[in-house]
Amino acid sequence: VGGDVTATPESDDNEYLCPVTIGGQTLNLDFDSGSSDLWVFSTSTPSSEQQSHTIYNPAKSSTFKELNGFTWQISYGDGSGASGTVGTDTVTVGGLTVKNQAVELATAVSSEFVTDSANNGLLGLAWSNLNTVEPTQQQTFFANAGPQLQQNVFTADLRHDQPGSYDFGFIDTSKFQGNLNYVPVDNSQGFWQFTVDGYAVGDGATGGNSFSAIADTGTTLLLLDDNIVSDYYSQISSAQNSNSAGGFVFDCTEDVPDLTLQIGDYAAVVPGSLLNFSQNGDGTCFGGIQSDGGQGFAILGDVFLKAQFTVFDQGNVQLGFAPK
Numbered sequence: 483v484g485g486d487v488t489a490t491p492e493s494d495d496n497e498y499l500c501p502v503t504i505g506g507q508t509l510n511l512d513f514d515s516g517s518s519d520l521w522v523f524s525t526s527t528p529s530s531e532q533q534s535h536t537i538y539n540p541a542k543s544s545t546f547k548e549l550n551g552f553t554w555q556i557s558y559g560d561g562s563g564a565s566g567t568v569g570t571d572t573v574t575v576g577g578l579t580v581k582n583q584a585v586e587l588a589t590a591v592s593s594e595f596v597t598d599s600a601n602n603g604l605l606g607l608a609w610s611n612l613n614t615v616e617p618t619q620q621q622t623f624f625a626n627a628g629p630q631l632q633q634n635v636f637t638a639d640l641r642h643d644q645p646g647s648y649d650f651g652f653i654d655t656s657k658f659q660g661n662l663n664y665v666p667v668d669n670s671q672g673f674w675q676f677t678v679d680g681y682a683v684g685d686g687a688t689g690g691n692s693f694s695a696i697a698d699t700g701t702t703l704l705l706l707d708d709n710i711v712s713d714y715y716s717q718i719s720s721a722q723n724s725n726s727a728g729g730f731v732f733d734c735t736e737d738v739p740d741l742t743l744q745i746g747d748y749a750a751v752v753p754g755s756l757l758n759f760s761q762n763g764d765g766t767c768f769g770g771i772q773s774d775g776g777q778g779f780a781i782l783g784d785v786f787l788k789a790q791f792t793v794f795d796q797g798n799v800q801l802g803f804a805p806k
């Protein structure tokens with residue numbers, strides 16, 4: 483048994499939304515390999531915050547059961563957050579159904595979610611030890627689905643300005659070129675965390691120290707150590723770190739170099755076209771590479787994942803990458 487679901491990019495590829503059916507009600511959710519809560523806008527969300535969102539109404543689901551007294555509260559790396567109550571229901575993603583899945587109902591959401599009307603909640607795909615439900619931590623959709631999957635994996639094929647897909651339970655070899663390159667994952671912090679062995683800017687030599695990174699579908703950009711960020715932008719003559727823009731910008735006319743991350747024997751190339759992320763409207767463009775804020779590991783978000791086909795292997799606790 484498996485599932486295949488379309489991942490549709492919001493404007494500027496800021497996030498990717500996928501249809502999820504909960505108790506017969508379908509909402510578009512942000513699949514996030516950087517967190518482990520499945521939460522939705524619901525009838526429990528203040529009406530002022532529901533705005534133009536699609537909401538889940540547990541009262542209209544014949545399979546919803548409340549988990550009395552259970553709560554959740556999450557904050558994300560970008561400062562956004564949400565909190566609320568918990569129940570279980572039947573959840574279906576791309577034809578793959580999990581019964582008695584913990585579904586977290588938002589009773590409060592931060593402004594970033596209120597104003598993002600396309601996003602009706604998140605479906606966490608990190609490891610279950612990151613789930614925030616109290617007093618009893620809950621399993622993710624992918625963890626619960628594991629036993630029914632032919633292969634205990636999900637794959638991400640995110641694309642620039644066009645729909646991509648997530649597959650659960652199988653690897654579609656038509657979606658990538660060559661062989662998959664696997665690296666071991668350290669899931670002790672709950673992330674899909676692994677080691678990057680070096681980097682190269684443009685057609686320069688691969689160098690630098692090895693560093694830890696996480697594969698995070700819920701983060702838009704490619705967030706790296708400040709030294710690598712500075713090295714990269716030193717190759718773009720008009721680049722500057724703009725406080726008003728919130729990061730490194732450069733003239734849109736610039737030829738933006740590729741970035742290659744050496745992951746074991748695999749050279750993961752992120753083409754310069756993806757590293758010219760968006761237009762600021764004043765002739766400058768916002769870079770797809772930005773600082774990781776000095777938190778000690780890199781966050782390989784959608785900018786990186788758009789350039790690779792990625793296998794998140796729960797069974798073997800490893801990640802697989804291939805060009806596409």
Ligand SMILES: O=C(NNC1=NCCC1)c1ccc(Br)cc1
Pocket residue numbers: 514516517557558559560562696698700701777781
């Ligand atoms: O929050 C994280 N990823 N997901 C999402 N971001 C924004 C909405 C969802 C995140 C995870 C790990 C680290 Br380290 C930094 C950030």
